[in-house]
Structure formats: structure tokens, C-alpha cells
Amino acid sequence: MKTAPIKTKVLTANRLSDGISVWLGANGEWVFSIKDAFLARHEEAVVAIEAAGKQALDDNRVVDVNVIDVEETASGPRPFRLRERIRAEGPTIDYAPASPARVSQAA
Amino acid sequence: MYRYDEFDHAFVAQRVSQFRDQVERRLTGEISEDAFKPLRLMNGVYLQLHAYMLRVAVPYGTLNSRQMRKLAHIARTYDRGYGHFTTRQNIQYNWPALKDMPAILEELAEVEMHAIQTSGNCIRNVTADHFAGAAADEVADPRPYAEILRQWSSVHPEFSFLPRKFKIAVTASERDRAAIQVHDIGLQLKKDEEGRLGFAVWIGGGQGRTPILAKKVKDFLPEADLLSYVTAIMRVYNLHGRRDNKYKARIKILVHETGVETLSAEIEAEWSHLKDGELKLPAADIAAINAYFAPKALDSRAEGWAELAAWKKSDPDFASWVGRNVAPHRHPDYGMVTISLKPIGGIPGDASADQMDAVARLAEEFGHDEIRVTHEQNLVLPHVALADLEPLYRALLAEGLATANAGLITDIIACPGLDYCALANARSIPVAQEISSRFGDPARQAEIGDLKIKISGCINACGHHHVGHIGILGVEKKGAELYQISLGGSGDENASIGQITGRGFEPDQVTDAIETIVDTYLAQRTGTAETFIECYRRIGAVPFKAALYGSEAQAA
Amino acid sequence: MTVIWTKHGIVENDPWIAGDAEKAPKLLSLADALAHAQDNAPFGVVLQPADDVMALAPILGQVAIIALSFPAFSDGRGFSQAALLRQRLGYSGELRAVGIVLLDQVPLMLRTGFDSFEVSHAPTIARLKDNRLPGIDLHYQPSADRTEAGQSYSWRRTAIVNG
Numbered sequence: 001m002k003t004a005p006i007k008t009k010v011l012t013a014n015r016l017s018d019g020i021s022v023w024l025g026a027n028g029e030w031v032f033s034i035k036d037a038f039l040a041r042h043e044e045a046v047v048a049i050e051a052a053g054k055q056a057l058d059d060n061r062v063v064d065v066n067v068i069d070v071e072e073t074a075s076g077p078r079p080f081r082l083r084e085r086i087r088a089e090g091p092t093i094d095y096a097p098a099s100p101a102r103v104s105q106a107a
Numbered sequence: 108m109y110r111y112d113e114f115d116h117a118f119v120a121q122r123v124s125q126f127r128d129q130v131e132r133r134l135t136g137e138i139s140e141d142a143f144k145p146l147r148l149m150n151g152v153y154l155q156l157h158a159y160m161l162r163v164a165v166p167y168g169t170l171n172s173r174q175m176r177k178l179a180h181i182a183r184t185y186d187r188g189y190g191h192f193t194t195r196q197n198i199q200y201n202w203p204a205l206k207d208m209p210a211i212l213e214e215l216a217e218v219e220m221h222a223i224q225t226s227g228n229c230i231r232n233v234t235a236d237h238f239a240g241a242a243a244d245e246v247a248d249p250r251p252y253a254e255i256l257r258q259w260s261s262v263h264p265e266f267s268f269l270p271r272k273f274k275i276a277v278t279a280s281e282r283d284r285a286a287i288q289v290h291d292i293g294l295q296l297k298k299d300e301e302g303r304l305g306f307a308v309w310i311g312g313g314q315g316r317t318p319i320l321a322k323k324v325k326d327f328l329p330e331a332d333l334l335s336y337v338t339a340i341m342r343v344y345n346l347h348g349r350r351d352n353k354y355k356a357r358i359k360i361l362v363h364e365t366g367v368e369t370l371s372a373e374i375e376a377e378w379s380h381l382k383d384g385e386l387k388l389p390a391a392d393i394a395a396i397n398a399y400f401a402p403k404a405l406d407s408r409a410e411g412w413a414e415l416a417a418w419k420k421s422d423p424d425f426a427s428w429v430g431r432n433v434a435p436h437r438h439p440d441y442g443m444v445t446i447s448l449k450p451i452g453g454i455p456g457d458a459s460a461d462q463m464d465a466v467a468r469l470a471e472e473f474g475h476d477e478i479r480v481t482h483e484q485n486l487v488l489p490h491v492a493l494a495d496l497e498p499l500y501r502a503l504l505a506e507g508l509a510t511a512n513a514g515l516i517t518d519i520i521a522c523p524g525l526d527y528c529a530l531a532n533a534r535s536i537p538v539a540q541e542i543s544s545r546f547g548d549p550a551r552q553a554e555i556g557d558l559k560i561k562i563s564g565c566i567n568a569c570g571h572h573h574v575g576h577i578g579i580l581g582v583e584k585k586g587a588e589l590y591q592i593s594l595g596g597s598g599d600e601n602a603s604i605g606q607i608t609g610r611g612f613e614p615d616q617v618t619d620a621i622e623t624i625v626d627t628y629l630a631q632r633t634g635t636a637e638t639f640i641e642c643y644r645r646i647g648a649v650p651f652k653a654a655l656y657g658s659e660a661q662a663a
Numbered sequence: 664m665t666v667i668w669t670k671h672g673i674v675e676n677d678p679w680i681a682g683d684a685e686k687a688p689k690l691l692s693l694a695d696a697l698a699h700a701q702d703n704a705p706f707g708v709v710l711q712p713a714d715d716v717m718a719l720a721p722i723l724g725q726v727a728i729i730a731l732s733f734p735a736f737s738d739g740r741g742f743s744q745a746a747l748l749r750q751r752l753g754y755s756g757e758l759r760a761v762g763i764v765l766l767d768q769v770p771l772m773l774r775t776g777f778d779s780f781e782v783s784h785a786p787t788i789a790r791l792k793d794n795r796l797p798g799i800d801l802h803y804q805p806s807a808d809r810t811e812a813g814q815s816y817s818w819r820r821t822a823i824v825n826g
Contacts, residue, residue, distance in 0.1 A: 016205065019155070019159035019204065019205060057140075060133075063140045082583075083156070083525060087157065091157070091527060091536075092534060093526055093537055095201075112815070117801055118799060129767065132786070137786040138786065142765055145736065255818075258803040258818065261803045262802075263804055264742060264775050264802075264806050268736075334818060342743050342747075345739060345742070380751060385805045386805065389817050392816045
């Protein structure tokens with residue numbers, strides 16, 4: 001029996017030791033780029049990544065575990081929520097500190 | 108400023124060991140995240156979108172150069188070379204690893220700093236007027252009392268698991284630069300008819316989802332009764348504050364639901380048991396803490412007057428910087444210098460490690476080794492001779508720290524927002540950057556005059572949008588960012604909560620909307636002497652709504 | 664496993680295990696305690712966070728033990744209840760923390776006047792058995808525990824070793 005189509009999902013979390021954003025990869029390891037995340041395209045796969053997330057939480061490897069919806073694009077999975085896109089890509093601002101060369105202080 | 112004695116050093120060392128043990132137990136899995144979270148928060152450690160965040164306490168915003176250099180060192184060594192100064196006079200780092208936290212705290216302890224109670228449902232860093240000890244208009248320095256409160260509240264056994272966070276602010280002037288009316292407890296140091304020091308006490312102010320201004324519960328609390336009375340407030344709140352809903356758990360809701368008269372009667376009843384007990388402050392102890400804050404011995408530097416006049420004449424940029432960023436000091440030959448952390452198009456409150464080092468060096472050279480962090484996310488050198496302003500300005504200019512915009516439209520408060528914060532619904536920093544860039548022209552800013560814009564990326568209101576003359580609140584609507592604008596808020600002695608103008612604006616419309624509001628003000632004001640907030644209070648919201656929404660508003 | 668711990672170690676055969684109604688029939692709610700205060704049988708009271716401890720004042724002399732409940736780690740009302748019992752009402756009998764009792768609360772509970780603890784969390788039990796408490800023995804405020812005032816500011820206290 002074919003399961004109903006669902007939005008593709010990936011599993012994300014933050015690593016316990018340093019808080020860095022991670023995604024569950026195809027080999028079951030946590031990876032640093034959403035591009036390398038395992039894409040759960042049907043219910044069984046979602047159940048599997050949820051279980052993997054629960055296990056990693058219980059094993060105290062990660063915290064803040066969430067399954068998120070993504071869109072599959074040519075450049076890789078793209079989360080629907082802005083929050084998750086920012087988690088995947090980093091701050092949207094040029095957060096390196098202001099330097100006199102880069103920032104006008106004409107005022 | 109206050110210096111640690113042996114007791115303080117030993118206490119902080121033990122607190123660091125305690126936290127090291129807690130972190131180790133977490134990393135080994137002995138304690139769960141649920142149990143660890145309140146423990147890490149009580150030591151300023153959050154989990155944000157990309158990493159942990161560490162908030163370091165700057166008690167009542169006062170720092171010396173050595174401490175600032177340590178903050179720079181931590182930014183370089185454990186973070187990505189910068190830090191973010193906050194609306195509660197603290198600094199936060201966006202990228203430290205949990206496993207490094209104990210080492211960072213040990214480094215901080217070396218310079219008499221810590222992260223104790225910078226988050227969590229406990230008594231937070233006690234804030235104070237950033238011009239304390241230098242302002243001409245203060246009754247006395249409020250910081251000794253903030254320091255007494257800091258000590259008393261540190262790892263308080265009874266008040267470490269309150270219904271919600273608890274913020275205390277102290278000021279000592281009629282002009283409120285510490286926003287005491289939007290704090291859980293606001294204290295205004297004052298003198299009674301006999302000249303004795305005490306406090307007017309406000310409780311139940313706060314922002315967040317339900318912004319409420321504080322209510323005065325005591326017109327004059329003698330200074331000796333400070334700790335006993337605050338204990339009575341805390342005990343009544345701890346026992347009776349709501350715990351069923353985190354959005355209703357602040358003391359402001361207890362005050363609102365109980366009624367200020369009933370609640371203050373309960374506080375009085377509790378206090379009657381405490382006031383003559385062991386919390387009564389002996390005059391000798393108050394004097395001993397005050398001695399740490401004895402006014403600086405400032406040499407007469409009368410030559411500065413003529414020099415300053417000449418420099419201003421020859422350099423209009425310098426003159427406008429002095430005009431905006433230097434305020435009169437108690438000593439006529441000195442000024443209080445605001446170092447803007449709001450470069451045009453920059454990130455409000457951010458400073459690089461190099462900039463922190465530069466400020467430390469300049470504070471030593473020109474500022475009697477004293478630095479303040481303001482709740483408006485700037486730094487202050489409170490004691491600079493007028494004769495030193497020009498070389499200080501040149502040095503700040505070289506570091507990108509001489510933006511002449513204190514109190515102007517580009518001096519924007521913004522929370523970190525969705526670029527960093529796990530609680531945020533929308534971004535704040537890019538909004539601030541775009542407004543700052545649009546209005547960056549010095550002449551245009553000067554024409555607009557005093558105007559406070561405050562931006563929060565969620566309802567928790569860390570960016571103080573409720574008390575912005577123009578407040579901006581980012582929300583998430585149908586998966587996209589939307590910004591509500593409010594007008595008429597103020598966090599000073601004439602505090603008010605801003606009123607929402609109407610429907611929200613999409614990200615690319617916000618700056619246009621601000622421009623519409625500013626143009627409306629410029630068209631409506633009676634003259635350049637009438638500031639934005641004065642004009643708004645005179646004419647009300649209607650002209651602004653009409654300008655923003657046109658016929659839609661008239662129909663409504 | 665649930666154990667009772669005091670500063671003297673694990674208590675064997677404690678009669679008041681609150682979690683077990685069969686074994687501890689004499690640990691009464693506040694309302695029952697007030698109603699049954701005339702009985703001669705020894706009884707204890709278990710208070711919930713919303714209970715008014717001052718209501719115990721008339722029967723305090725008859726109470727063998729008071730247990731204060733911590734339904735959640737984050738619910739700190741029991742700390743104020745304990746302080747009031749010790750400092751306002753002068754209660755000197757056994758004061759027990761029950762419910763969610765985890766290691767890092769214990770030093771604060773000891774300070775506010777608790778002297779026995781019903782603990783179920785295994786790592787907490789292990790640390791308590793070893794007497795490795797994560798406390799700080801310098802305090803910036805007086806509380807219900809026995810401390811020394813020392814020479815410093817009036818609000819400061821230091822722990823009494825073995826106190």
C-alpha cells in the first residue's frame with residue numbers, strides 16, 4: 001500500500017556540547033549542513049528520524065530536536081519556515097563587527 | 108567602583124565550581140536538559156538558534172578598563188570576535204560552547220565579573236542610571252544601593268525559583284534614565300524633609316505581552332529598610348504570583364489582579380515582621396559600600412572651555428558630536444561622553460573585540476578608568492575633561508565609535524531577533540539597519556531631533572518597543588515576518604505605553620512607514636523645539652494613522 | 664527507588680514516606696490535619712504549594728513532621744513556606760521536601776530550613792549518599808539555617824562546617 005504524499009521532512013537539533021545546529025544525515029550521523037540531511041519523504045521515514053532524534057536526545061548528544069518541513073530545491077533542501085532557514089544558513093546580517101572601513105559614521 | 112573583598116572572590120570561585128559541576132553532570136548525561144535548563148539559565152546560558160549564548164552581568168552597567176579588556180579577550184578566544192551590549196546593561200556572546208563555559212567564568216572571575224542570575228526565574232542584574240556618580244541632577248549615587256541589592260540577591264535561597272524573572276532598577280534623579288517604571292521593582296533614591304536618604308518604591312512595571320507601568324507603593328522607604336522591604340515584596344510575590352501561565356507570572360499581573368492597595372497591604376503586613384530584623388541595614392554598612400563609590404577627585408581643567416570652543420569652530424563634525432554625545436557633568440570642566448554603538452547601518456549594541464580594547468584604553472587615558480553600559484545599548488565614559496574631548500573624539504573616530512547620534516532617530520534599540528534568538532518570530536537587526544541607513548544623513552537626523560525607535564522581534568519585548576516613541580514589533584503571520592508599529596511610548600519619568608497604529612507592515616514597507624510617520628511629525632510640529640513625543644502627545648495618533656493608512660483609516 | 668536523606672545520611676525505615684498512602688496513613692493534608700488535631704495519634708502534615716503555612720500555627724505543637732511538596736523543579740513556593748515555618752512560626756520539628764527534589768535544590772532547601780528530603784532521582788541519591796552537595800558556603804543573606812555572621816556586612820553569612 002502506498003502512503004499518502006507528505007511534505008519532505010528533515011530532523012534538526014543543536015549539539016549538546018557546543019550548541020551548533022546539526023541535521024541528521026543519511027548515514028545516521030549528525031551533519032553540519034542541511035544539504036547533507038537525510039530527506040524523509042514518507043511516513044515510515046519520518047517515524048524513523050523521530051525515533052533517531054529521541055534516541056540522540058536520550059543519549060545526551062543533542063538538544064532541541066525537531067522535525068521540520070523542507071522544500072526540495074536544486075540547491076538542496078530549503079526549510080519552509082524562515083526560522084529554520086536562518087538556522088541552516090546563519091544570521092542574515094553581516095555580523096562581523098563594525099569596522100571604520102565598512103560602516104559609515106558620517107552622522 | 109565596588110571592588111571584591113575576599114568573601115566576594117571566594118563566593119564567585121565557589122559559584123564557578125558549582126556551575127562547572129553542573130555542566131559536567133549535563134555533559135555526562137547525569138542530568139536531563141529539562142533539569143539543566145533552569146540551572147544554566149541562572150548562570151546566563153541560553154540555547155539559541157545557532158549556538159549557546161552567554162550573558163555576562165555588568166552590575167548596574169559599571170565597568171573598568173581591565174574588565175572591558177577581559178570582555179574583549181573572551182570575544183576573541185571563545186567567540187567570534189564580538190559581543191552584544193544589551194538593554195539590561197549586560198553583554199552577551201552569541202557563539203560560546205557549553206563545554207567552554209566554566210573556563211569563561213573563571214576568566215571573568217579574575218576581573219570580578221560573573222554571569223550569575225543574568226537569566227532564569229530569579230532576581231536579575233540590578234540596573235541603574237548610566238550617568239550615576241557623574242550626573243549633575245542626582246540626589247546621591249544610586250549604585251551603592253544597587254550593589255547592596257546585587258549582593259543580597261545573589262544565590263538567594265528563597266528567591267531562586269520565582270514564578271518568573273524579576274528585574275530591579277535604581278535611579279537617583281527626577282529625570283529617569285533607568286526606566287524604573289517598566290521594572291518589577293523601581294527604586295528612586297530621594298531625600299525626605301530632614302535630608303535623610305530613602306526610596307520611592309514602584310512595583311509591577313513590565314513590558315512583554317502585557318505592558319504595564321509600575322505603581323508606587325511607597326513614597327519614602329528609609330534606606331536602612333531597603334532589604335527588608337524588598338524581601339517582603341519578593342516573599343509575597345513568590346507565594347502568590349501566578350504559576351499557571353508564564354505570560355501571567357510576572358509581578359505586574361499579581362499587582363493588576365490583586366489590586367495595588369490590597370497587595371501593598373499584604374507587603375506591609377509581611378514587612379512588619381521583617382523590618383526590625385536582621386535585614387535592617389546598619390548605617391556603617393551603607394557607608395562602607397558608599398565609600399567604594401566616592402566621587403572621583405577631578406582636577407580643575409578650566410582650560411578646556413576655550414579649547415573646546417576653538418575645536419568646535421574649526422570642525423563642525425566634532426561640534427555636532429559634542430552637541431549630541433556629550434552631556435554636562437557635575438563638574439563644570441567635565442562631560443559625560445556617550446560612545447555610540449549605533450554606527451549608521453550597523454548592528455545596534457554590537458562591539459568588536461578591538462573596539463572593546465580601544466574603549467578600555469581610552470577610558471584609562473581620558474576617562475578615569477570608568478566605563479558604563481547604557482540600557483540604550485551604548486557605552487559611556489562618565490568623567491572626561493572638556494580639554495580631552497578632541498583627542499578622545501579623534502581616537503573614537505579611528506575605531507568607528509564616533510557616531511554623533513545619541514538620542515537621535517538612528518540611535519535605535521533592537522533585540523537580536525530571529526537572526527539569533529530562539530524565541531523570536533521576526534528579525535530586528537535588519538530592520539534597524541535599514542532605518543538607520545535611510546535616516547543616516549546627519550542634517551536630516553538633526554532636523555528630526557530627539558526620537559527613540561525601539562524594535563523587538565517578539566512579544567517578549569527585549570527591544571523595549573512598548574516604550575519607544577516609535578515602537579516596532581516583529582510577528583510571524585502566515586509564515587512571513589510582519590511588523591506592527593506603535594507610537595507614543597516612553598520609558599522615562601513621563602513613562603507611557605505606545606499605542607499600535609493599525610495593521611502591520613511587511614518587511615520592505617517598514618522603513619517607508621517610519622518615514623511617513625517622521626514626515627507627519629515634521630509637518631505637524633509647532634517648531635523645532637517641539638520633539639516628536641511632545642508633538643504626538645499634543646496631536647494624538649489620528650494624523651499619523653491617516654498618513655499611514657489613508658482613506659482606510661478614515662473609514663475605520 | 665525513593666529514599667529519605669538527612670545530613671546524617673540515608674534514613675532506614677522512615678515511617679513517613681509520603682508517596683505511599685498505604686504505608687503513610689498519618690501524613691495528612693492541611694485540611695485533614697486541622698480537623699484531626701484533637702486525635703491523640705501522632706500525625707504529620709503534607710502541604711501543597713498553594714497552602715497557607717500560617718494556618719498551621721494553632722496545631723504546630725502536635726505535628727510530628729511537616730512535608731512541603733515540590734510538584735515541579737521550577738515551583739519555588741516551598742522555599743518561602745519553609746522560611747515562614749522556621750522563622751515566623753518557630754517550627755523546630757522535622758521539615759521534609761517531597762516531590763521533585765533534585766540535587767541542585769538541596770543546598771537552598773537546607774538554607775531555608777528543610778532538614779529531610781524524599782528523593783527518587785538516582786544520580787541525586789548517589790551524590791547525597793557521598794555527601795557531595797553542590798552548595799556554596801558563603802551567603803549574601805541571612806536565612807533559616809545556622810550560620811555565622813562574621814565580621815563582614817550585616818547581610819553576609821558563612822556556613823558552619825558540620826553545622
